[in-house]
Amino acid sequence: VRGSSRSGSFLLLLLLGTLTFTLARADEVILKNGGAIQGRIVSEDEQKVVVETKAGKVTIERARIREVVRSQARPQPETSPPVAPTPDPAAPFTLLVFGFDGADRRLITEVTRRVTTALGPRLRITPIAERPKPDERDLIDKRAEHLPAMARSLQVDPTGSPEQLAARLRAALQADPRPEVRQYEAVLDDICRPRLAVARLEAQAAASAGERLRDPSVLGVVGVTGRDISTPELNFLFGHADRGLRAGVVSYLRFADPTFDVVAHRAAVQLLSTTGVLLGLGRCEDVTCARAYPKNLAEHDRKQEQFCAACRRVVDAALAPR
Numbered sequence: 467v468r469g470s471s472r473s474g475s476f477l478l479l480l481l482l483g484t485l486t487f488t489l490a491r492a493d494e495v496i497l498k499n500g501g502a503i504q505g506r507i508v509s510e511d512e513q514k515v516v517v518e519t520k521a522g523k524v525t526i527e528r529a530r531i532r533e534v535v536r537s538q539a540r541p542q543p544e545t546s547p548p549v550a551p552t553p554d555p556a557a558p559f560t561l562l563v564f565g566f567d568g569a570d571r572r573l574i575t576e577v578t579r580r581v582t583t584a585l586g587p588r589l590r591i592t593p594i595a596e597r598p599k600p601d602e603r604d605l606i607d608k609r610a611e612h613l614p615a616m617a618r619s620l621q622v623d624p625t626g627s628p629e630q631l632a633a634r635l636r637a638a639l640q641a642d643p644r645p646e647v648r649q650y651e652a653v654l655d656d657i658c659r660p661r662l663a664v665a666r667l668e669a670q671a672a673a674s675a676g677e678r679l680r681d682p683s684v685l686g687v688v689g690v691t692g693r694d695i696s697t698p699e700l701n702f703l704f705g706h707a708d709r710g711l712r713a714g715v716v717s718y719l720r721f722a723d724p725t726f727d728v729v730a731h732r733a734a735v736q737l738l739s740t741t742g743v744l745l746g747l748g749r750c751e752d753v754t755c756a757r758a759y760p761k762n763l764a765e766h767d768r769k770q771e772q773f774c775a776a777c778r779r780v781v782d783a784a785l786a787p788r
């Protein structure tokens with residue numbers, strides 16, 4: 467077996483961008499950040515548009531919308547009078563956090579505590595009681611994309627269906643007694659594991675938060691899962707957020723470690739990074755900053771449970787009393 471540096475690239479990720487998901491004959495709300503939300507517009511007023519998506523209702527602020535494209539002419543949706551906001555300018559902001567069904571509650575409690583410590587009193591993290599089952603539609607399957615390349619690098623016949631190819635690769639690896647071959651079995655398991663679509667989970671997170679996202683002091687909502695997450699373009703992600711939806715998702719699957727504190731630290735760094743996106747932070751060049759862009763777990767482990775000074779200034783400004 468040859469090619470360990472090449473097959474290393476199978477493991478690696480990429481992340482962050484705005485995502486869309488498709489729905490036939492849908493209205494479309496195009497966001498200023500380039501994203502789009504498809505579904506049926508069920509209500510709208512001067513401040514917001516409510517879209518019924520496959521994953522539930524999503525409320526989008528007008529300020530984030532570039533254009534509303536309606537699927538066809540039909541009666542205008544019912545308009546409700548604008549709600550007069552009565553924000554307390556000194557009140558802290560709120561981040562809503564929940565675990566998808568199956569996620570580790572103890573871990574989420576510890577991660578929440580750590581991120582609260584890192585961000586200080588201007589952001590309050592509020593748990594949402596719901597634990598929705600992750601939306602399993604459009605599971606992302608990376609086998610057809612990666613198995614032929616793995617077969618070629620291991621000099622195994624690369625033809626056939628993903629099932630045939632996976633079985634052939636597994637048999638070839640199991641027949642090879644060398645200890646260094648064992649890592650390829652982990653790579654094979656990784657490729658064969660179906661990923662949840664982050665756009666689905668983010669729409670679900672926004673739906674779970676529901677009307678609470680209309681409160682201007684609510685920064686957004688983040689759902690935590692122990693399952694693998696991805697997009698069609700990327701191999702896997704540790705986390706992602708869509709600022710237009712004000713929703714994000716964090717996966718701790720790839721943070722696995724025998725030590726609870728290590729997993730909690732890694733997940734806290736990721737929740738901090740995902741929260742940073744909701745606060746308006748871009749990627750950061752400082753490799754120790756929570757908003758750095760890691761290509762693998764080793765790079766993720768260089769990040770600290772805090773923002774660099776430059777990112778911290780942006781965060782402090784975003785969380786300042788209004």
Ligand SMILES: [Zn+2]
Nearest residue numbers: 750755774777
């Ligand atoms: Zn930074």
